[in-house]
Amino acid sequence: MRILVSAPHLTKPTLETIESISKKRFKSIDRLLNHMKDKSGNYLEISVDKEGDEFKVVAKLNAFSFFVVTTKHRDLRIAIRDASKELKAVVKKAKNN
Numbered sequence: 001m002r003i004l005v006s007a008p009h010l011t012k013p014t015l016e017t018i019e020s021i022s023k024k025r026f027k028s029i030d031r032l033l034n035h036m037k038d039k040s041g042n043y044l045e046i047s048v049d050k051e052g053d054e055f056k057v058v059a060k061l062n063a064f065s066f067f068v069v070t071t072k073h074r075d076l077r078i079a080i081r082d083a084s085k086e087l088k089a090v091v092k093k094a095k096n097n
Contacts, residue, residue: 001026002043002044004044004046021080025081026044029044032092041062044061046080055074058083059087067087
């Protein structure tokens, strides 16, 4: 699964942090999608923006369906963690239906 990260208003070190955390946190979703025959079109788009003193994380997954989750938190790592947990729950629910 390809992971695309966009954070236009954040610094380069912050962008690198987002990329490394995202690869680690969203690995479990990639494992969930490994059963699919055609995995070439799967991608995860993560956009991060700062709104006041909070980070807003929007994760869009295009796999067998299109999923979008949005989280906000003062700590960037926690915002990404929450987005991965929400997205994993949504994918599991859709996969079981």
